[in-house]
Amino acid sequence: MSDLHTREGEGVTCTHGMPTPASCIDCMDDDGLGAPTTAPERLEGPSVASKYDTECRKCDGSIRVGERVYLTDAGRWVCERCAGEIQGGL
Numbered sequence: 001m002s003d004l005h006t007r008e009g010e011g012v013t014c015t016h017g018m019p020t021p022a023s024c025i026d027c028m029d030d031d032g033l034g035a036p037t038t039a040p041e042r043l044e045g046p047s048v049a050s051k052y053d054t055e056c057r058k059c060d061g062s063i064r065v066g067e068r069v070y071l072t073d074a075g076r077w078v079c080e081r082c083a084g085e086i087q088g089g090l
Ligand SMILES: [Zn+2]
Pocket: 014, 015, 016, 017, 018, 021, 024, 025, 026, 027, 028
């Protein structure tokens, strides 16, 4: 029993050669923390009246001329209902 000084309890060593698991993509990937966090979509600005008959980029619902449409920070136009969902964080 000469192995009392193992640091198993700390469990913070990277097995891939990086100094710390936090700097290792593989470790973060193993923990599921490395996945790119997709920031929740947000509304980019005030609504505008659609100039065209088009479709909501989120729900594919039809948008008629004159309906309120909202631009999101993902660069897509969404209908009023979807804008409400985005604002409500759903
Ligand atoms: Zn690693």
